[in-house]
Amino acid sequence: MIYFFDGTKSGFLTAFLHAFDDPDALLTSKKAQLTLGQTPVFIQTDESKAARALQRLRSFDCEFEHDLDFLLRSGMENNEQIAFRYVRFLAKIKRPIRNQLAESDVFAAVECMKKIGLEIHHFHGFIRFMETQSGVLYAPFSPDNDICDLLVPHFRARLPQYPFVLHDVKRKTAAVYDGKNYFIAPLDKADVLLSADETEWQALWKKYYNAVNIPSRERLKQMRGFMPVRYWKFMPEKQ
């Protein structure tokens, strides 16, 4: 049976309670996963049930909430199903399971979380800010996973005096830091007026990028392996 929920954490936990005993359960919030011929159950989110489930799961594993948060942020097609199988296994074993890597449900969840951790690390490096006329630094990007807000602490710690905007253009959402506080806001399109020097600095950066390369040792496959092509769109040196 397919259990269709609203994509929220509470929605997931409600669906989890419904699906627990169903050996063929499939949890999803993505319309694309509704295959023809299968009638889904539409799950009505129940906050109080969800809260109780959460409390119980937390008593099995105090870091459970972090894992669930990560799994639901994943951009993988079947991330919610991976989360479901992981949580169901946790509910059966009743103590932390993340080290039981020989279990395929655990392994899949751990790999999924690792991918998110890796993408966060990637974007600590691959984010590209441009300076706007007002001095705000603006960085559009398009991550695989929903990690926009998770990048804020890193940049805030290093650029405390610079207001910045991290704009996930795929999910149309932005993390905004105003020099003191930060908040998340929906953002479809940003009108950006560049500062007077911005293009000049970008040109210098491109010069640097080309000059530091050693052409006789070309290894394009390797470059792409470390810096996936889908990230290039927002990097001036790759334009």
Add this chain to the structure above:
Amino acid sequence: MFDFLIFICYNSVMITQEKLTILTESAKYDVSCSSSGSNRKNTGGIGNGYVSGCCHSFTPDGRCISLLKILLSNDCIYNCKYCPNRLDADVPRATATPDEICELVIDFYKRNYIEGLFLSSAVCKNPDYTMERLLLTVKKLRTEYHFQGYIHLKGIPRADSLLMQEAAKYADRMSYNIELPSEQSLKLLAPQKSKESLLLPMKELTQQKIRFTEEKRKGQYKGHFLPAGQTTQMIIGASPERDGQILRLTQSLYRKMDMKRVYYSSYVPIVRDSLLPDIPAGQLREHRLYQADWLLRFYGFTVEELLTENENLSTEFDPKCAWALKNMHLFPVEINRAPLELLLRVPGIGAKNAHKILTARRYAVLSFEDLAKMRVALKRAKHFITCNGKFFGAKNENAVRGLLAAAETQDSAQQMDLFHLLSTPQNALISLHGQL
């Protein structure tokens, strides 16, 4: 109008594209680019350290860009035979001002292009003058531009030791390059440098760091002193030393000088000279040296176990395989019981997988299938392990040899790709976690 003037003044320190290109081209053959090891905190100003290091871009040669790697000047009074910037060479020369470098760093850094600065210089006018300019640049960057990101500074041999000591208070890491693996080669190819002039400053910095750490502990000193330590680099294949000799030097640098990293740079003939070989050193050789280097640092091997002074590393097998084949009496080891030190010595099992196995076997007796499920690479390892008493490898030593050689050829395309990034933090991670 007044605003406009200020604007012009500010702009006047933007380095020109031409100068940037010359000073970058001259610096790019240096291999070390790691930005790890500093945990400098932001206390106002701009920037901080990133303990594990961070790559900001990758160039088509597959190398990571972490630091802005640049020379303050490429105008050299020395004549090292292998160097494109040597006195006799006919190349365009440029010298940047400290402010040009500082502006460049700040503007690149705030756009998140770089993790910090790797500043070096040719010997311009004389060693003291050059070191003074380098010191002035990093001091300005820290105190006037309030930059707290990563700074790696190259030391100039034969410069006044007080200048060096002062610079160490502003830089995260310093390096004096050993350049060539023996004194004879140094005499021949870099006549103005001597072993003493390179080793002495390293020794002094090591001792001073101990002193400053002690004073800091007692509360007598507040600042930093090379939080990310020292590294060094040598050119491989320009001179006749064997791997055994090179790795003995490496081991003593790690033990006696507390080096964080030793980098190997395979020789590229950019310059023609009768004293230099015409062909580049094999990149496989550099790869093998890095593999052996990892074994020394993270796998508990000593150089004496790996090879004799006059030997080269095997081209056919990676150093760990080569060692295991010489020590077949120690294998197979039982995966469910072997201590970490022994797991680490199994060919094909890297540090990350060894730890994975330690964790997983607390919950279950691991079978061969379990290892495969956990994606532990077994192509090599299976000849050296038993899983719950069962052995899945080849029956005799000759068969093992053949299969390992085949695995090596199969992987060689991939490996040749891998080796070149061993000097990047990203790759450091991969090697640490991956299969060695």
